[in-house]
Amino acid sequence: xxxxxxxxxxxxxxAPAWGVALLVALAxxxxxxxxxxxxxxxxxxxxxxxGGSLAVIAALVLLGHDGRMSGYALMLVGISLPQWWLMTxxx
Numbered sequence: 001x002x003x004x005x006x007x008x009x010x011x012x013x014x015a016p017a018w019g020v021a022l023l024v025a026l027a028x029x030x031x032x033x034x035x036x037x038x039x040x041x042x043x044x045x046x047x048x049x050x051g052g053s054l055a056v057i058a059a060l061v062l063l064g065h066d067g068r069m070s071g072y073a074l075m076l077v078g079i080s081l082p083q084w085w086l087m088t089x090x091x
Contacts, residue, residue, distance in 0.1 A: 013066060017052030021045050021079050028083055039086065047082035054078055 001009075025044035029036055036044070055078025059071030 013060075014049075014053050014056060016072070017056050017075050017079065018049045020076070021048030021052050024048055024079055024083055028087070032087065035087065044083060044086060047086055048079040051078040051080075051082040052076075 022045050025041045025048055028044060029039075029041045052075050055075045056066065056071070058078075059068070059074045060066050063071055
């Protein structure tokens, strides 16, 4: 496997987590406009992407391969928990 192939494999492994984290951050900023006014959407997206990436790695270790529905459910929990934490903590 060439280094470029490795790069594409890793990018495709984390792409769903990063894409969903961006969508969740944008949706949160639209839905809770008043509560999240001071928080930049990039911060929400980065924390969500980090949580989703950790969840994807955990699913890969626990399940043996990616692409299972339980792995995607774990990814959604990993994205949602940092979003919830950032929304509820005191500013």
